Amino acid sequence: MNASDFASLSAVALAARIGAADVTATDAVDASFERARSVGAGEDSLNLMLWSDRDLALRDAAGLEAGIAKAGKGGRLAGVPIAVKDNIATLGLPTTCASKILAGYVSPYEATAIVRLREQGAIVVGKTNMDEFAMGSSTENSAYGPARNPHDVRRVTGGSSGGSAAAVASGVVPIALGSETGGSVRQPAAFCGVVGVKPTYGRISRHGLVAFASSLDQIGPLARNVDDAALAMEIMSGEDPFDSTSSSQPVGAYRDQFMSIATNPAPLSGMKIGVPEEFFPENLDPGIRTLCERSVDALKSLGAKVIDVKLPHTPLAIPVYYIIAPAEASSNLARFDGVRYGLRSEEAKSLRDLYAITRSKGFGPEVTRRILLGTYVLSAGYYDAYYRKAQMVRALITRDFGAVFGDGVDALFTPTTPTTAFPIGGITDPYEMYLSDIFTVTANLAGVPAMSMPIGRVAGLPVGGQIIAPHFGEAAMFRVAYALEASLGPEAHQ
C-alpha cells in the first residue's frame, strides 16, 4: 500500500489490518508523514501541523508492533496515526496553544484522553495549528500564521481546531483531536468537510486540556466518517479522578447499533427529530438551506418523524457566550505570568512589571482583547449587568433545550454554520467573526452533545449539518448521524 492507499482507509479498517499484521504500524506512521509532505502540511502551505517528531512516532510504532507480536492484538486503534490540537497535553511534543507565551513548553504529563487513545494503540504524529488558546473561529489567530483550507487554500479552515480539521480532510490522519468551547470542533469540521463531535459536558475528561472557559470546554474528535468518530468517543469517554467535572454516567457502546442501521430500511423509525426555526434565518446561505432541506427529506425517508420546534433564546447566545467565555478565560489565563511557563520578560525590574510585560508580549491581539473584556465584565460595578445577567440568560437557553427534549424530541437537525469557509483575512470586525459561531454556541452553553457532518457542497466548499441531542444522548446522536451519512452517500463529501 502507498501513502494515498493509507489515506483512504478509515481508522477502524486500518486498526483491523494492523491488528491482523496485514500491514504494520510503522507503515501507517510512514504513510502519515509522507502524506503530510505531499499535501504540504507545513508552514509554507496548509500550515496545519505545528510540531511533529517522526522518530518519536516510529519508536511508538515499533513498541506497538512488539506488543502485537507478543499479545496477538494491538487495541481498537492499533497503529492508527492521530493528530492532536496544540492545547492538549502530550509527552514528547510541545504544548503551546499556538501562543508565544508557551513557546517551547513540553508537558510532563499527558491528557487523560490521550492516555486512553494510546492504550488502544493510537500513535500521536503531531500537534496541530489552532487559534491562540482556542480563541477564534478561523485559525487565523495562531502565533504561527493561519492554517489553510485543503479545499481552497485561499480560505480559512475554521477554528479554533482548524489544523486538526485540515489534517483529517487532507488525509494526513484518519482521526484528530480538537477542543470545543463554542463550536471549535464542529465549525472547522463543517468548513473542511469532516465529522466533528462536541460531547456532553463532562463526558470526556478535561484533564490535560489547557483551560480556556472551564464551564464550556470539552475535548472532541474529528474524523472522516461517523464510525471513526464514534469509536474515538467510546475510547475517550468516562469518569476520570483527575477531572471532578467528568461524569460517572456509563459510556454507551455507540457503534453497536450501526450494523442494524445498515440493514434496516427505516432505521430512524420511532425517532422524533426537531428542526428549530431560529437556525434557519432569512439571510441563511441559500445553498446551505437547500442542502439542509435535502437532509431533512432523507431523515424522513429513514423513518424519522420531523417536526418544527422553537429555541427562542438562540439569538442571545452570542452575547451570552462572549461574556461568559472571556470572563472565565481572564481567570484561567492569569497563570501565564512569566514565572512558571514559557516566555519571560528579561527587562522587568519588578514582579508587577514581569507579569505585565511578559503577558503583553506573549499574548496575541484576540487573547488580549478577551482578557480585557472578561476582566471588565467581572469588575466591580459591571458584574451584575454583564456576567450575572449572562448566566441567567444562559439558564434560559438551557431551559429551551430542556423543553424541546422533554417534549419527546430525540435530536435536533440544523446547519452547523451560516456560511461556507470564508477567505483568509475576509473578516476583520471581531463581533462579525464571533457570529460565525451562532449555530454552535448554544450546545456549549447548555452542555448538550452536538456534532457536525458533511451534507454536501456549495460552490465546491463543504457544508456541515448539525445534530444536537439531550445530555448524554450521544447514542441517539450517532444513530441519526450514521443513518444520514449512509443515506446521503459519498455525494455528501463531493
Added chain:
Amino acid sequence: MAVTHDDVRHVAELARLAVDEDRLDHLVAELNGILGHMDALGQVDTKEIELAAFAPSDSTPVRADSSGPLKMLAPLASFAPSVKDGFILVHRLASHEDSSDRAP
C-alpha cells in the same frame, strides 16, 4: 455603559497587561463595539431565574479524599529549569535582594 480610556487602563492593570497609550483609542472602540451587542441581554426578563436550579446535579461530586499526587511521566529535571531537593527553582527578579545570585 460606555467603556472609557480610564476603564481600559484600570482593567489592564487588574489583568496584569501592559497596554500602550497609543493603542487605547483602538481598544476603547473595540470594547464598546463588542459590549454594545451585549446590551440586548438587558432587555430579557430573568426575574424568575434561580441560577442554582440550573447547576447539573452531579456538578459538585463528593468522593473519597484519597487521590495521590499526579504521576509525572517524565522526570522532573527534564522540564524544570532547575531542581533542588525535589523543589523547582525559579528565576530571581532583578529587584530581589541578592539578585546577582541568580537561580538557575
